[in-house]
Amino acid sequence: MRNLKISALLLFAMAALHCGISEDTEVIKGNCNDTVRLPCKAADRTKTYRYIMWYKTEKSPIIKRKSNSYTLYNFTSISLGDKETLVLNGVQPSDSGKYKCYLAADVGGQNDESSVVLNISECLNLSTVYPISTTVPADSCPAVEELTVPWAVIGLSLITVTKIVLCIITVGVCDRVIFRTVRRKQEVRGSKTGRSSWKE
Missing domain, CATH: 1.20.5 (Single alpha-helices involved in coiled-coils or other helix-helix interfaces)
Known part of the structure; x- marks a missing residue:
């Protein structure tokens, strides 16, 4: 029985070292074509690590930085900002989803990660928005005839x-x-x- 408890503790410790620390996921909202910054909260907790990797939906790698070397994966309008913040330029509704910041620890250290959900609003298609006309058609108002002075005097009299x-x-x-x-x-x-x- 005691060996079983020790085994369970060892499995838990290995899973914690492999997966890092999990936390509540933050939700960030943005508008179409904006520049959005996704924070990496794991970078606030872990100061030393071998490399950082950003993923989208747990499987698709976006960007990796090791030392001063960057690797981009099928994304061109992205970069890393202060504290490993992921900067997305000209976001579209297709960029919505869950993003993960993963920090690979040095040997003997602990990996860390944090997640953030991005929601981008739909883009407005300005070509389908028709301008409001403020001109009045000429035939909508009846023609006004001016009266001469004698007729005006006769009418008033x-x-x-x-x-x-x-x-x-x-x-x-x-x-x-x-x-x-x-x-x-x-x-x-x-x-x-x-x-x-x-x-x-």
Whole structure:
């Protein structure tokens, strides 16, 4: 039983040395055609290592640096920045995915790695965006004819005379209505006083 526990501990130690330290994966978002920097968190923990290798989706190598020698794998618009940051220029939606930074330790050291997920938004195709027209077609507005001064004076005079006539008619109608109302009241009063004197 004791040998079994020792074997399990040895297997765990070998797996930790081979695979390095795992951690939570960071997610970085970017826009189409931007320059994106993917941090290598393993470089913050491990200061000495033989080489660094960046992978995409665990299998596709991207770039390797050993000493001052660089090897690119089917990628041209990439480079390494400070602290082994992977710099991607002109990113496209196809660049989205999981990236892994792997540090190969010196003899007797411990390998380390960190992962980051990149999400790139879809590119807008500007050739399919149509500009908004701000011009108004000539036939959409009716033609406006200018009036001469005499016709304008005649038109304004007719409007003024029409207003005066309407005012006179309105005043006359109001006078007749008021006159009839007062007359009826007087007749009612007169009839009441005549009846009262007849009774006496």
